[in-house]
Amino acid sequence: MKPSIDKGSLALGTYVYAVLAFIVIPLVIVIPMSFGQNDYLEFPPKGFTLRWYAEYFSSRQWWSATSLSVEVAFLTAICASVIGTAATYAMVRGRGRLATLFQILLIGPIIVPHIALAVGLYLFFQTIGLSGTVPGFVLAHTVLALPFVVFTTTAALGKVDASLEAAAMSCGASRFSAFRLVTLPLILPNVVSGALFAFIISFDEPVVSFFLSGVRYKTLPRRMFEDIEQNLTPIIPAIATLLIVLSIVVLLGAHLMRSRTKN
Amino acid sequence: MAMNREQTAGASIRISRLEKRFGNVSAVDGVDIDISAGEFLALLGPSGSGKTTILMSLAGFEFPTAGNIVIGSEDLTYVPANKRNLGMVFQNYTLFPHMSILDNVAFPLKMRGVAKPERYARAEEALATVRLAGYGERFSSQLSGGQQQRVALARAIVYRPRVLLMDEPLSALDKNLREDMQLEIKRLHAELGITVIFVTHDQSEALTMADRVAVLKDGRIQQIGPSRELYERPANLFTAGFIGEMNFIGVTVESVGEAIAVSLPSGEHWNVPSTSAVDPLQAGQKAVLAVRPERLQIGGEGAAFAFHVKLADIVYAGSALLLIGHLPDGTEIRARLPGASDLSTLTPGATAVFSVPKEAILLYAGGAK
Ligand SMILES: Nc1ncnc2c1ncn2[C@@H]1O[C@H](COP(=O)(O)OP(=O)(O)OP(=O)(O)O)[C@@H](O)[C@H]1O
Numbered sequence A: 001m002k003p004s005i006d007k008g009s010l011a012l013g014t015y016v017y018a019v020l021a022f023i024v025i026p027l028v029i030v031i032p033m034s035f036g037q038n039d040y041l042e043f044p045p046k047g048f049t050l051r052w053y054a055e056y057f058s059s060r061q062w063w064s065a066t067s068l069s070v071e072v073a074f075l076t077a078i079c080a081s082v083i084g085t086a087a088t089y090a091m092v093r094g095r096g097r098l099a100t101l102f103q104i105l106l107i108g109p110i111i112v113p114h115i116a117l118a119v120g121l122y123l124f125f126q127t128i129g130l131s132g133t134v135p136g137f138v139l140a141h142t143v144l145a146l147p148f149v150v151f152t153t154t155a156a157l158g159k160v161d162a163s164l165e166a167a168a169m170s171c172g173a174s175r176f177s178a179f180r181l182v183t184l185p186l187i188l189p190n191v192v193s194g195a196l197f198a199f200i201i202s203f204d205e206p207v208v209s210f211f212l213s214g215v216r217y218k219t220l221p222r223r224m225f226e227d228i229e230q231n232l233t234p235i236i237p238a239i240a241t242l243l244i245v246l247s248i249v250v251l252l253g254a255h256l257m258r259s260r261t262k263n
Numbered sequence B: 001m002a003m004n005r006e007q008t009a010g011a012s013i014r015i016s017r018l019e020k021r022f023g024n025v026s027a028v029d030g031v032d033i034d035i036s037a038g039e040f041l042a043l044l045g046p047s048g049s050g051k052t053t054i055l056m057s058l059a060g061f062e063f064p065t066a067g068n069i070v071i072g073s074e075d076l077t078y079v080p081a082n083k084r085n086l087g088m089v090f091q092n093y094t095l096f097p098h099m100s101i102l103d104n105v106a107f108p109l110k111m112r113g114v115a116k117p118e119r120y121a122r123a124e125e126a127l128a129t130v131r132l133a134g135y136g137e138r139f140s141s142q143l144s145g146g147q148q149q150r151v152a153l154a155r156a157i158v159y160r161p162r163v164l165l166m167d168e169p170l171s172a173l174d175k176n177l178r179e180d181m182q183l184e185i186k187r188l189h190a191e192l193g194i195t196v197i198f199v200t201h202d203q204s205e206a207l208t209m210a211d212r213v214a215v216l217k218d219g220r221i222q223q224i225g226p227s228r229e230l231y232e233r234p235a236n237l238f239t240a241g242f243i244g245e246m247n248f249i250g251v252t253v254e255s256v257g258e259a260i261a262v263s264l265p266s267g268e269h270w271n272v273p274s275t276s277a278v279d280p281l282q283a284g285q286k287a288v289l290a291v292r293p294e295r296l297q298i299g300g301e302g303a304a305f306a307f308h309v310k311l312a313d314i315v316y317a318g319s320a321l322l323l324i325g326h327l328p329d330g331t332e333i334r335a336r337l338p339g340a341s342d343l344s345t346l347t348p349g350a351t352a353v354f355s356v357p358k359e360a361i362l363l364y365a366g367g368a369k
C-alpha cells in the first residue's frame, strides 16, 4: 500500500497543476469578453461595461442557482471530508484484507466517466425520489469528491505514528478522543485541503448536476448551460470569471494547507 | 514530590495462566507471574518470545485468549486500555508533536478532568521529577532522544499510577544515555514506590535494573528470579546460554551417589558434588556440564576439577584476556582471565590445563547443543 500513497500524491499534484493551467489559458479569452458592451459574445470585445456582473448579482434566478450550488458544495465538502477521513483511517490503520478492495472502490469515481455515473445515479435517484433534491446532489457530489479527500489524507495519516494513539489511550483517552486530540490535529491541514477540493469539485460539477437538476432546483453550472442554449450573453463569461477567481483562491488555499503539514 | 503514600505505593500484579494466540501462533503460552507491590520486574527474552504481548495484555491493548490479570484487587483482564490507570512508556517516545511538553505531560490529567491550573502545576512537578523543569514550553522536536524519553516517563507517572509498564524504553538511545536513563528509572522507582514491569532484550539491562527477571522463550517462562540466582544457577540450558556467556561440555554420567561421577570428552573423570546437578540425573545418561568463562582458572594440573584444552586463540582485551580453545570432540571452550595473567608458556596450538572451583560447576540433563 505504501507506494500507492506516493503515486496518489503525485497524481493529485499533477491534477492540481493541470487544472491551474487549464484555468489560466481561458482567462485570456473569457475575462475580457465578460466586459463587452454588446449583448452577444464576441472576441475581442468592444467597449467596457460592468453591466453583466450587475445583471448576475441582481438576478433572482442566478442567485437561487448560486445559493443552491454553495449549499451543495458546502455540504459535500463536509460529507466528503468526514467520510473520506474515516475511510482513510480504516484503510491505513485497519488490519482488514478488504482494505485494498475498499480503496479501489473509493477512488473508482476518478476512473469511471462522469456521464456513466450520472446516468446511473439519475435512474437510481428517480426511483427513490432523491433526484433534484439537495441530499441527492450532495450524495452524488460526495461520491465524486471522495477520492480527492482520500488522496490528501492517506499520505498524511501514513506519517502519523500509530503508537501515538496507543499512548493517548494509555493516558486515559478513549479511542475516539485519542483520534480527535492526537491524530486529527496532526492531519487536519490535509483534511481541510481535501474539503476544499471537494467544495470546488462540487461547485463546478456540470455533468451529474445536469442529470439530477429538476425544474426548480438547478445548480449554477446547470443554469449556465441553460443560458448558453437560450441567450448566450456575456453574463456567462462574467460568471465564468467569478468561478475562475473562486477556484484559484480555493485551490491555492488547499495547496497552502497541504504544504503546511509537510513542515 | 509530596505525595500521599497510599496513592504512590505500587500495586501487586497477578498474571495467571495467561495465553494469547494469533491464529495458530501461540505468542504467550501459559504464563504465571506474581509481582509484589513496588517490585521492579524485567521481562527478558529473545525476539518473538512474547514479551510485548504480555505487556500489551497488561496494558489492555491485547486481550488474552485465556487466563487473567489481577492488578491490586481488581480483575483487569478485559478492561479497556484507557480505563486501567497504568502508566506506560513506549519504545519510540510517542510524545504528541503538536502539543508543548507541558501539555504532553498534562494530557493524562486532562483526560481525568483535572482543572487547568492544577493540571499544569502537577505537570511541572512531574517534569521536575525527571529533571526537566523549565522545558514545558518546548516541543518534542526540540528535545534530544533521552530528554524525550524522560518526558514520556513524566507523562506516564503524572497521574500517579500504581504500575508503570515499559516496552524497551531505552533501546532507541545510545549506550551512554541508556546507562543514565537506567539509573534515572531506578531512582524514580525507588522514589515513587511504584510497581515497574520493564521489557527488554538486553540482559545486562535486565540484570542491573530489576529486582527479579523473568526469562521468556516461545511464550513460556523459563525462569523467574533475582538476577544473581539467574546468573549463578540458571534453571535450564536455555537460561544458562541466554544469560551471560557459558561453556557447555557434553559429559557422560558414570554413577550417581554422594557425588556424581562424570567423564569429560577430554578424558578426565570428575566427582562433582550432587548440589551441582540442576536436573535429576541417572547413571549412564548424557548430561551437559556448564561453567562460566570467568570461573575457569589456568593451571591446576592434578586438581579435582581440571581438564585439558587445546588452545586456538588468545585475545588480549585490556582488562581481560580471552582464551579460546577446543576439546577433542570439538566443543569450544572460552576462558576469561585477568589481563595481567602470565601466559608466557601458552601459545595457540599448545595444550593448556584449566581448573574449575567446584561451586562453579552446573550439570543439566540432556545432550550438548
Ligand atoms: N498482532 C499480531 N498478529 C500475529 N502475530 C503476532 C502479533 N503480535 C505478535 N505476534 C507474534 O507473537 C509472538 C510474540 O510476539 P511479541 O511481539 O510479544 O514478541 P517480543 O518478545 O516482544 O519480541 P521483540 O523482542 O522482537 O519485540 C511472535 O511470534 C509474533 O510474531
Ligand SMILES: [Mg+2]
Pocket (backbone or CB within 6 Å): B051, B052, B053
Ligand atoms: Mg517486543
